[in-house]
Amino acid sequence: MTGDALQRIAAAVTPAVMVSACGLIALGLDNQASRMAMRLRELAGEHRREEGADRRPHLREQVAILGRRHRLIARALLLDYAALLAFVATSLLSLAQGLVPIPAEVPFLTFLAGVLGLGAMAVFAILAVNLAGAALRLEQREVLRDGEGEAPLAAGLRRPAPTRT
Numbered sequence: 001m002t003g004d005a006l007q008r009i010a011a012a013v014t015p016a017v018m019v020s021a022c023g024l025i026a027l028g029l030d031n032q033a034s035r036m037a038m039r040l041r042e043l044a045g046e047h048r049r050e051e052g053a054d055r056r057p058h059l060r061e062q063v064a065i066l067g068r069r070h071r072l073i074a075r076a077l078l079l080d081y082a083a084l085l086a087f088v089a090t091s092l093l094s095l096a097q098g099l100v101p102i103p104a105e106v107p108f109l110t111f112l113a114g115v116l117g118l119g120a121m122a123v124f125a126i127l128a129v130n131l132a133g134a135a136l137r138l139e140q141r142e143v144l145r146d147g148e149g150e151a152p153l154a155a156g157l158r159r160p161a162p163t164r165t
Contacts, residue, residue: 014111015087015088015090015091015094015111015114016087016091018083018084018087018111018114018118019084019087019088019091022080022081022083022084022087022114022118023084025080025118025121026077026080026081026084029073029076029077029080029125030077032073032128033070033073033074033077036066036069036070036073037070039066040063040066040067040070043059043062043063043066044063046059047059047060047063055142058138058142061138062135062138062139065131065134065135065138066135068131069128069131069132069135072124072125072127072128072131073124073125073128075124076121076122076124076125076128077121079117079118079120079121079124080117080118080121082113082114082117083113083114083115083116083117083118083121084114085114086110086111086113086114086117087110087111087114089110090107090110090111090114093106093107093110094107
């Protein structure tokens with residue numbers, strides 16, 4: 001095998017590693033989306049039951065948060081799949097350079113598109129994590145009420161103050 005062929009194979013393998021990474025990320029994002037869908041179904045069932053009538057405003061707020069979070073995760077998942085496709089295209093273009101004249105910039109640009117897709121995916125995933133915190137704080141607010149109609153216990157909703165050592 002010539003050195004040029006080995007370089008093309010090495011150039012094709014690098015994006016293949018990124019394809020594996022994208023697959024693992026997609027699995028995690030899909031699991032999150034599935035868990036959110038299950039939680040939304042639970043909240044909807046609780047909303048329909050008569051004994052949950054006093055919790056309905058709280059349930060609506062939680063459903064709204066989960067809906068926004070699900071949209072963010074779905075966007076992150078689509079960006080991850082787009083990045084995966086870009087990395088597969090990079091591998092194919094790198095291998096095809098030995099058969100047809102493809103400028104070196106083309107595989108580089110498809111690889112760059114994949115990296116940018118992963119960066120954008122990470123932004124959406126971070127935003128979704130932030131909304132997860134909002135949903136948890138909403139649950140805390142309801143559970144930590146000191147009495148009916150009273151404000152939630154402040155200590156349970158704030159981050160602890162940093163301690164000096």
